[in-house]
Amino acid sequence: MNQLEILDAEARRAPAPRLHAFPLPAEWGVTLHLLDESVHPTGSLKHRTARALFRHGLRTGRIRSGTTVVEATGGNAAVAEAYFARLLGLPFVAVMPRRSAPEKIERVRGHGGTCHLVHPPLAIYDEARRYAEDHGGVYMDYLANSAQAVSAVSAAEDDVGRVLLDRVTPEWVVVGAGSGATSTAVGREIRRRGLSTRLAIADPENSAYFPGWASGADDYATGMPSRIEGIGRPRMEPGFTPSLVDLVIPVPDAASVAAMRILRDVTGLRAGPSTGTALWAAFHLAAKMRREGHQGAIATLICDDGALYENTYGNDAWLAAKALDPSPHQAAYPRFLRTADLETPE
Incomplete structure (x- = not known):
């Protein structure tokens, strides 16, 4: 067996990621789904x-x-x-x-x-x-080359865009952006299928993707590191394709942590902070759809296992040292369910 055949065999053995539902009020007519990419042998997307x-x-x-x-x-x-x-x-x-x-x-x-x-x-x-x-x-x-490598995957070799869109055809897909490979894979698959699905990027504090996308500056740089592991970059990486993106949603870092905890408390699923960023952005889209009277599905990813972060994002002392307080955002969640308003009190 040559090395490419070894990779193909490993891919065939890989467990199929499960599509989980996150409960939203039934009267909204909006469903929220999370594809669990933490099932892989190394535990992440x-x-x-x-x-x-x-x-x-x-x-x-x-x-x-x-x-x-x-x-x-x-x-x-x-x-x-x-x-x-x-x-x-x-x-x-x-x-x-x-x-x-x-x-x-x-x-x-x-x-x-x-x-x-x-x-x-x-x-x-x-x-x-x-x-x-x-x-x-x-x-x-990987920051420079991931998107190109993922784009070279053949139709017989699944990527996350194909796996997700084989399971659900949503109004919105929400992902974070680190190297840009995931958003590029999903965006290209949406267009390959001719879907009306739109792609949103959930972007943490200090990241270049929101201001770069909003200003149209492909070389935008903040020079500041992201506090959300796995996503957010101080510059727009070459693998990020702005033309595939319909919306970029800035998410406070403390809200990312709050959404991690909300996911665990509501569903029992444990995920890392980048999943929290995307989930908080998905809440914003759900609220927007509710207010505008639109119905349909939103999909995002569980990027990795929350067990990896017990000593960091899951630790109150660590969060305090990083000046991250998720409690106001957690407190806003019940009001979100009642009113479709996700505004966080000062």
């Missing part, structure tokens, strides 16, 4: 992206037998890439900030990867490129 990156790398010749694969992140992308590198018998190195949480380091190592720690944090990108050159490897650079 980045699993699909990593598979696409390795498949594309093999097909283009960037990755060969014995190639050292290098990535600049310590998040879910590094974990997923470590998993696929080990599956293919390739060395993997994650270049991470020196102050990365021990849990992140152990997740990468648990899938056979090596962690190369550097300081300052923004040096990880140049260091990953240098490390790959010095060791005859390949810098995967």
